[in-house]
């Protein structure tokens with residue numbers, strides 16, 4: 001379990017708190033999305049979970065973060081990285097090797113994965129990320145999206161207990177993005193891997209995540225199941241969060257008294273809502 005209690009953080013040299021009194025829990029095996037406007041503190045929250053804050057970025061740190069019972073401040077990044085795998089928003093800063101295959105081997109060998117298991121892990125992760133053909137390519141010859149896929153393959157191959165991904169599909173096309181989410185879902189279901197993902201592609205996130213955390217200027221504005229959080233469409237829009245268009249449509253129809261049910265999260269629910277709204281409009285129009 002991940003437990004964040006009263007976390008307040010201010011980067012060294014800054015004059016304001018970037019995270020303020022955040023308390024939350026993430027159960028083992030959960031699939032959690034983090035959303036919020038640009039600068040809301042999403043990356044910083046992921047840093048507090050993987051120990052980058054305060055070990056790499058120092059500052060004023062109040063409260064506590066524990067992962068699997070380990071306090072992230074006491075544990076240190078070395079120990080934490082065995083439990084929490086991270087795909088950073090700044091993908092170039094993450095790469096350690098010169099060739100795609102070596103990027104995966106580096107972690108697997110470092111973590112002492114048995115040699116007879118390594119080849120299976122490498123080929124499985126490469127093909128799941130859709131980059132089996134890039135195995136021997138130099139990293140500096142890859143596109144941004146291909147680098148993202150490499151970083152995802154390298155981390156997922158390690159099968160950490162928790163995986164934290166910060167906008168991992170930022171440079172990927174819709175098809176590759178979906179493929180990554182499907183792979184994460186498989187790891188989540190097959191190995192009980194806890195997935196924590198910052199993601200702008202809201203429709204995709206809502207389809208795969210179970211719970212959402214919404215940050216607004218460093219404060220936890222909302223948390224709950226995807227369905228519950230999206231019912232607060234007004235507050236989400238006000239805080240600059242992108243919500244599914246079908247949910248926005250539901251909100252507008254509700255405002256015009258054409259619909260009264262829950263706000264839809266996907267096309268099927270949107271269709272059901274449209275049927276209801278049309279029936280209502282017909283009823284009004286009937287003489």
Ligand SMILES: Nc1ncnc2c1ncn2[C@@H]1O[C@H](COP(=O)(O)OP(=O)(O)OP(=O)(O)O)[C@@H](O)[C@H]1O
Nearest residue numbers: 011014018036037038039040041042043044045057
């Ligand atoms: N190293 C740093 N030193 C000082 N301030 C920082 C540092 N890194 C981030 N910040 C500030 O902390 C705030 C939160 O940044 P963070 O990167 O966590 O936001 P974010 O929600 O991930 O944004 P984005 O969607 O743009 O990635 C921002 O105001 C940012 O300018």
Ligand SMILES: [Mg+2]
Nearest residue numbers: 042043089166
């Ligand atoms: Mg960020």
